[in-house]
Amino acid sequence: MTQKNITDDLDALLDVLPATVRHSVEKANDSENLLEIILDLGRVPTARFVEREINLREAEVSRTEIDYVDERVGDFDADNRSGIERTLHRISAIRNRRGAVVGLTLRVGRAVYGTVDIIQDIIESGKSVLILGRPGVGKTTLLREAARILAENKRVVIVDTSNEIGGDGDVPHPAVGKARRMQVREPMLQHEVMIEAVENHNPEVIVIDEIGRELEAQAARTIAERGVQLIGTAHGQTLDNLLLNPTLSDLVGGIEAVTLSDEEARRRGTQKTVLERRAPPTFDVLIEIQTRDRFAVHTDIMASVDSLLRGFPLPPEIRTRDSDGRIKIEKAAPVSSSRVDAKDTTKISRRTRTVSDQTPSKPAPVSPASSSARSESPTPVTGAMAIKAIRIYPYGVARNRLQQAAKRFGVPAIIVREADEADALVTLRSYYRDRQATVMDAEARGIPIYVLRANTVAQVEQFMGDIFQLPQEGASGSSEIDSVRDQTQAAISAVLNGERWVDLPPGPSLVRRLQHEMARSAELVSHSYGKEPRRHVRIFRE
Numbered sequence: 319m320t321q322k323n324i325t326d327d328l329d330a331l332l333d334v335l336p337a338t339v340r341h342s343v344e345k346a347n348d349s350e351n352l353l354e355i356i357l358d359l360g361r362v363p364t365a366r367f368v369e370r371e372i373n374l375r376e377a378e379v380s381r382t383e384i385d386y387v388d389e390r391v392g393d394f395d396a397d398n399r400s401g402i403e404r405t406l407h408r409i410s411a412i413r414n415r416r417g418a419v420v421g422l423t424l425r426v427g428r429a430v431y432g433t434v435d436i437i438q439d440i441i442e443s444g445k446s447v448l449i450l451g452r453p454g455v456g457k458t459t460l461l462r463e464a465a466r467i468l469a470e471n472k473r474v475v476i477v478d479t480s481n482e483i484g485g486d487g488d489v490p491h492p493a494v495g496k497a498r499r500m501q502v503r504e505p506m507l508q509h510e511v512m513i514e515a516v517e518n519h520n521p522e523v524i525v526i527d528e529i530g531r532e533l534e535a536q537a538a539r540t541i542a543e544r545g546v547q548l549i550g551t552a553h554g555q556t557l558d559n560l561l562l563n564p565t566l567s568d569l570v571g572g573i574e575a576v577t578l579s580d581e582e583a584r585r586r587g588t589q590k591t592v593l594e595r596r597a598p599p600t601f602d603v604l605i606e607i608q609t610r611d612r613f614a615v616h617t618d619i620m621a622s623v624d625s626l627l628r629g630f631p632l633p634p635e636i637r638t639r640d641s642d643g644r645i646k647i648e649k650a651a652p653v654s655s656s657r658v659d660a661k662d663t664t665k666i667s668r669r670t671r672t673v674s675d676q677t678p679s680k681p682a683p684v685s686p687a688s689s690s691a692r693s694e695s696p697t698p699v700t701g702a703m704a705i706k707a708i709r710i711y712p713y714g715v716a717r718n719r720l721q722q723a724a725k726r727f728g729v730p731a732i733i734v735r736e737a738d739e740a741d742a743l744v745t746l747r748s749y750y751r752d753r754q755a756t757v758m759d760a761e762a763r764g765i766p767i768y769v770l771r772a773n774t775v776a777q778v779e780q781f782m783g784d785i786f787q788l789p790q791e792g793a794s795g796s797s798e799i800d801s802v803r804d805q806t807q808a809a810i811s812a813v814l815n816g817e818r819w820v821d822l823p824p825g826p827s828l829v830r831r832l833q834h835e836m837a838r839s840a841e842l843v844s845h846s847y848g849k850e851p852r853r854h855v856r857i858f859r860e
Contacts, residue, residue: 401486
């Protein structure tokens with residue numbers, strides 16, 4: 319798709335400038351590449367373009383000219399940002415110690431259609447996406463376009479802290495399409511508006527710009543636990559930057575120091591104290607915007623973080639757009655024997671059992687999904703399994719859930735990145751029904767295929783129990799889920815009977831998600847508090 323740049327009424331921005339400054343901008347005759355205009359008291363005005371910066375005149379900016387612009391733009395909020403109604407332009411102020419405006423940055427706002435095509439398949443996959451990049455590289459423009467596309471088929475709510483996504487004024491800019499916009503009264507309250515969006519407006523997707531504080535990172539995790547897709551940006555340029563940021567590292571799981579046993583340290587060839595990921599990441603995919611036409615995509619944040627902490631970083635997928643608008647994707651080289659997988663697969667538990675041969679002549683029929691997740695079970699389709707560690711290729715099934723299930727049961731499951739390396743393929747019923755090429759190729763080669771009714775934790779754990787023949791562990795998992803349900807139901811009953819709130823025991827994110835869903839079904843409010851591994855859910859009335 320060829321990009322189409324739409325400048326949102328540049329004349330509206332030029333109209334608020336002093337006459338001599340406006341004439342100089344028009345004389346430069348490069349409006350398509352204009353980024354911002356700088357007016358600082360006592361200095362010459364400047365204009366910044368994509369690849370250069372120029373002085374607009376020799377005379378310095380006066381107090382009268384600063385006041386002239388100040389009077390013609392909207393009121394400045396607590397974050398010293400303002401705008402021009404029904405446009406995407408942003409005006410930022412610099413104040414002195416007495417609160418008077420002494421500097422202005424007038425940034426040109428543009429709606430650019432076609433920018434999201436380079437990652438549109440990821441945005442529409444339903445995965446939560448975190449976008450990083452230096453200022454001015456186009457993060458907000460990308461968010462705006464993503465919100466417009468997703469809003470065509472889903473319920474999308476934009477949490478617009480500085481009105482930069484939806485524009486100034488009460489009516490959102492047409493560039494966000496059908497997406498709804500929630501404004502934030504003060505930047506410090508962004509996390510509360512994020513939670514309010516989930517509780518009051520039933521979104522399927524939430525779009526957030528500039529996650530920069532710890533409370534906002536915690537709110538993002540709470541939203542993800544409730545099954546809502548997140549599309550957001552954060553301060554930082556690369557995954558390494560984010561991991562070193564103590565405020566925002568929780569977005570990708572956080573890091574903590576762990577002391578290994580002597581045997582484990584020798585096996586890894588490391589010191590006894592190493593860094594490990596603290597919790598599952600809030601987001602599924604991380605995108606680094608290197609330039610406007612070059613993106614580095616980490617398709618599995620969990621694997622990328624684990625590998626980075628082990629000193630064996632996984633190369634990201636590189637996506638580029640050429641001058642003709644054609645998109646080129648350079649896949650990362652498969653790492654079938656990465657040390658990330660070795661962490662889970664070399665530790666073979668005594669609970670591991672062999673998988674019996676199953677050789678039906680054709681795929682077993684998939685019955686309609688049961689109303690209870692516990693009663694659903696994956697259907698083995700064809701093939702035979704070896705009595706050893708099993709290499710599993712997930713097609714449409716979450717890799718992180720398979721890895722967590724393997725780690726929980728202590729089974730030697732290796733999650734591979736190429737179907738050619740697999741001993742078994744696990745996919746969803748919809749993919750198998752559509753006769754996807756990858757699934758059919760695996761079937762032609764005689765690779766056993768397992769079909770899940772849904773991409774849920776219960777189904778993944780049931781699959782892992784079935785493929786390794788772990789009926790006792792499966793039963794134990796069901797009893798644990800029953801216990802969580804019983805505890806949560808007791809807490810809901812207590813609140814309905816008059817308790818102000820009830821704190822549930824700490825648990826992993828998957829347990830907290832179930833607790834949030836049960837509270838929402840009972841028309842109660844629930845929030846997550848604390849840090850891993852003591853993070854817990856509190857249920858209360860509104």
